[in-house]
Amino acid sequence: MAPTLGMKFTNPTELKQCLTNYAVKHGYDLWYEKNDKNRLLVKCCKGKEPTCPFRLWASWMQEERTFQIKSLKSSHNCGRVYKIGLVNYKWIGKQYFNVLLENPRLSLRKMKAQISSTYNIIVSIGQCRNAKKFALSEIEGTLKEHYSRLWDYGIEIKRANPGSTVEGCRQIIGIDGCFLKGICKGELLAAVGRDANNSMFPLAWDVVTVENKDTWKWFLDLLMDDIDRGSGNGLTLISDGHKLTKKGFLMLSTDYVLGTY
Structure with a gap:
């Protein structure tokens, strides 16, 4: 939208947004000679010859709280630029x-x-x-x-x-496993939760010889007993895409279904 004489805006920022869109659309090299919270003086092609006649002056109205374009010379004699200062x-x-x-x-x-x-x-x-x-x-x-x-x-x-x-929101427990390398081999199984400050904290961990359905079921059975959640009703368990995943879910037992992310 091209600026017009008498156009009103909520504040100077709104007018600046309009001027930037106008400058981008036509390739005008507009710049602010005066720019503060009470007034705005806009010209075109700073330091270039011939001088472009475009000039816009805006300030707050006295009887209402709106920012208005109070004088405007809308003509240009400049060519398009591709690097817009605004x-x-x-x-x-x-x-x-x-x-x-x-x-x-x-x-x-x-x-x-x-x-x-x-x-x-x-x-x-x-x-x-x-x-x-x-x-x-x-x-x-x-x-x-x-x-x-x-x-x-x-x-x-x-x-x-x-x-x-x-x-x-349902209570969430994240579970995952990783390989242990070095002298002590095996798999580390871990379960983490989130506290009221959205910080993670460890709930349980264990080292097993291999990560499979049986070791995960054993680990989760002990975890449910320790936190007194029985079959896990009301809990959301999140795991990564384990190799046992089938059709987006990992069935560890009749009690636990793990959604993958």
Whole structure:
């Protein structure tokens, strides 16, 4: 959207976002001559000849709390540039929020190439690196905020749909085994849990001659007895993809079914 005289914004940041989008779309080399919380003076092509006539002035309105464009010379006589000064890592991160949500392992070089192809601008690997960190931190924060509202969501389900059942988070135990090398051979079986601070702590461990169905059943039977959970009802056991895995699950006995991750 091109800026127009009298256009109103919630704050200067919102106007800057609009100006960056405008600069990227047309390849204008905009820059801020004055830039603070109360005023914004924007010009084009700093230090270049001939001087571009574009000029935008914005400040807060007196009678309402909105940031307004109060004077504007919208014409340009400059050519397209491909390195836009207004483009920073936060702008890139916001554009790539959904892309990185679906593919957080997108490489910086591919990201740089995609930006060049999509927006017809040049950005650096450093900008892409910072943009990726920014976007992933925003994604993590958003997910934490959503998960923090699960209890409110559960209460609303019960209110709006009487008879519904809403369960809390199930207690989880992670189990795994590894080879022991050196003088003492064998397999180390271990079970870990998470405390209220989301920190892992060991529940049990043992050394066996081989990792198989029988040794795992023996280990888990002792673990259930020690923590007084009987057949393990109410517990979620998570394991890696063990070689005994069949169709996504590892059946150790009629009592335990381990979901793989």
